[in-house]
Amino acid sequence: MRIAITSTGNTLESTIDQRFGRCAYFVIYDTESKAVEIIPNPNKVVEEGAGPASVNLVAARNVNKIVSGEFGIKIKSMLDSLKIQMIIMKEPEKKINEIIEMLNH
Amino acid sequence: MSPRLKVLRKVLNPPVIKGFKPYGAEKSLQDSIPVNLLYEEYEAMRLSDYDMLNHLQASVVMGVSRPTFTRIYASALQKIAKAFVEGRQILIEGGKVYFDSDWYSCRACNCYFNNPEKEKPIEKCPLCGSNQFDKFDTVDFNNEIHDNPSDVQCVCPECGFEQEHQIGVPCKKEVCPKCGKGMMRKEKKNCKRN
Numbered sequence: 001m002r003i004a005i006t007s008t009g010n011t012l013e014s015t016i017d018q019r020f021g022r023c024a025y026f027v028i029y030d031t032e033s034k035a036v037e038i039i040p041n042p043n044k045v046v047e048e049g050a051g052p053a054s055v056n057l058v059a060a061r062n063v064n065k066i067v068s069g070e071f072g073i074k075i076k077s078m079l080d081s082l083k084i085q086m087i088i089m090k091e092p093e094k095k096i097n098e099i100i101e102m103l104n105h
Numbered sequence: 106m107s108p109r110l111k112v113l114r115k116v117l118n119p120p121v122i123k124g125f126k127p128y129g130a131e132k133s134l135q136d137s138i139p140v141n142l143l144y145e146e147y148e149a150m151r152l153s154d155y156d157m158l159n160h161l162q163a164s165v166v167m168g169v170s171r172p173t174f175t176r177i178y179a180s181a182l183q184k185i186a187k188a189f190v191e192g193r194q195i196l197i198e199g200g201k202v203y204f205d206s207d208w209y210s211c212r213a214c215n216c217y218f219n220n221p222e223k224e225k226p227i228e229k230c231p232l233c234g235s236n237q238f239d240k241f242d243t244v245d246f247n248n249e250i251h252d253n254p255s256d257v258q259c260v261c262p263e264c265g266f267e268q269e270h271q272i273g274v275p276c277k278k279e280v281c282p283k284c285g286k287g288m289m290r291k292e293k294k295n296c297k298r299n
Contacts, residue, residue, distance in 0.1 A: 067232065076203075077203035077205070079221070080204050080206050084221060085219060085221050086218065087218040087231055087232050088218065089214075089215075090215070090216070090217075091215065099232070102233045102234075105233055
């Protein structure tokens with residue numbers, strides 16, 4: 001299973017980004033191979049439509065779940081139809097490696 | 106002038122069937138045009154008559170105003186009556202809707218998550234794996250229904266400058282007085298999730 005986590009930086013020590021569409025980086029974690037891929041988000045600076053563009057970006061990488069601080073109204077319906085699970089983590093201090101540890105439960 | 110745009114209606118559970126067919130007709134009804142019941146009309150009927158919510162509660166669930174909900178509901182009744190009387194098929198499709206799923210909250214890791222696969226019930230929290238989760242109602246009927254405008258702030262994405270949101274002026278149209286960049290919307294922490 002592949003899980004995308006929104007991140008403020010490009011290391012595993014970075015904290016979770018509270019926004020989905022305009023987050024700085026996506027960390028894609030594979031629970032089977034334990035592989036981590038970090039991709040910068042090109043939609044961080046676009047004026048409009050950052051959310052749907054980011055959905056397409058992560059959906060192209062076959063993720064099943066997304067962990068972020070918040071999801072916009074346009075994104076929720078898109079992810080619902082793509083059957084991607086949304087996990088809302090309202091703790092801005094949580095580090096990426098802490099979340100990965102939780103996912104390994 | 107084009108008419109005012111319709112607000113997207115939220116549908117929690119799409120219907121399990123695509124429509125209804127009449128049976129036992131005295132004369133052939135094969136060529137009759139089916140009645141098109143929209144998804145939002147189906148949902149209005151489900152909330153009002155199956156879940157027994159009142160129109161105000163149901164309108165909050167669907168994300169429309171109470172009068173709009175009543176109009177959707179009245180139109181649903183009218184279409185169903187028409188299909189019954191004229192012996193027509195009912196086709197449930199279309200409408201200006203989006204689908205939402207059920208939400209849960211986990212007490213162990215303090216997160217919220219949804220269930221995109223409606224058929225499969227959630228067994229454990231997808232994040233920490235504990236089973237201490239509850240069904241989370243996105244709509245709290247006791248809370249104020251409308252957004253409080255003072256809950257909204259405009260924030261500059263460049264320097265983080267914040268100012269009180271002016272009602273009627275989109276945050277994107279505001280210019281940051283410090284660095285001259287366009288502002289963005291920011292909601293205060295106590296603002297409800299929707």
